[in-house]
Amino acid sequence: MKKISIMIPCYNEVENAELMSMAVINVLEEALPTYDYEILFIDNCSQDGTREVLEKLCKENKKIKAIFNVTNFGQFNSPFYGMCQTTGDCTIVLCCDFQDPVELSPTFVHEWENGHKIVSGIKTSSKENGFIYFLRTCYYRMIKNMSSVRMIEHFTGFGLYDKTFISILRELNDPIPFLRGIVAEYGSGFNMIEIPYEQAKRRAGKTHNNLYSLYDAAMLSITSYTKVGLRLATLLGFLSSGISMVVAFIYLILKLCNWHNFQAGNAPTTIGIFVLGSLQLFFIGLLGEYILNINTRVINRPVVVEEKRLNFDEDVKKQDNRGEKADE
DSSP states (O other): OOEEEEEEEESSOTTTHHHHHHHHHHHHHHHOTTSEEEEEEEEOOOSSSHHHHHHHHHHHOTTEEEEEESSOOHHHHHHHHHHHTOOSSEEEEOOTTSOSOGGGHHHHHHHHHTTOSEEEEEEEEESSOHHHHHHHHHHHHHHHHHOSSOOOTTEEEEEEEEHHHHHHHHHOOOSSOOHHHHHHHHGGGGTOEEEEEEEOOOSSSOOOOOHHHHHHHHHHHHHHHOOHHHHHHHHHHHHHHHHHHHHHHHHHHHHHHTTTSOOOTTHHHHHHHHHHHHHHHHHHHHHHHHHHHHHHHHHTOOSOEEEEEESOOTTSOOSOTTOEEOOO
8 A cells, every 4th residue: 555645844833733634534535545655844943832742643643643843944955854754655745724725635545546747736816815826926936937947836835745856855955955956957857747726714723834934945946056146246347347447437537628718526436435345345245245154154053952752653763864863
């Protein structure tokens, strides 16, 4: 009997966790009764009682597992690590807030059985905040145009992944994995197919996505998958220095020739200082993002440090050696 793993990352989802487990179990038992399953919640250090709910669920159903992180490792590391801990023939990734439709799971499994080892859910519309959705659209298109890798628009990680792809994730030695970029980079080799869906509103609780999280995602993708920022800095540096030299040369000629009692004062110098200064500050910041990315990878900290895990067979070695367990 084939086994389906459902991996659900969560953070402060006390109102959604139990209902999500019930919804997943109903879909699996009604639409996919010939498959075995496991449900893995990975909690990113929730502070609202989510962990108590997960402990209760794990006591009531041994097919429900949980990993508790010692702190919040961000929106990318925790789901990636959770995927590496699954044991099924395929893994379906769902958000705990019901924005990813659970009812698409049978469709994903059907496409998987047809030979597609990656089945990606792609948002064609969303009931979330319109302004945030607009910003996401701009971000996806910008990254798609800047990156040498064919990035996938409106792909959040929601989808199904065959165990052969999961095994590749376990082999990656990357302390800041960006799943969306990894799927875009390797997806064609796994006969990837895209399934459209409309993103629903969050069922309960407060969204954790904001302008900072969008910026964080944008900087991670830019510094991991593009060279445009560095090349743009170089080209604009040459361009601005060239323009400055031309302006300075013209100013010198007019001054020497005393053309019509030419008096420009300090205007050219002031304008030049502000233009060059602003360009320098912008690209120093951009270069800093690249250096931060490099620094994080060089330090090579674990993707996640676990506090504890529930309903795992302790005799089975952890699937991914990039995680660590805190001392008890």
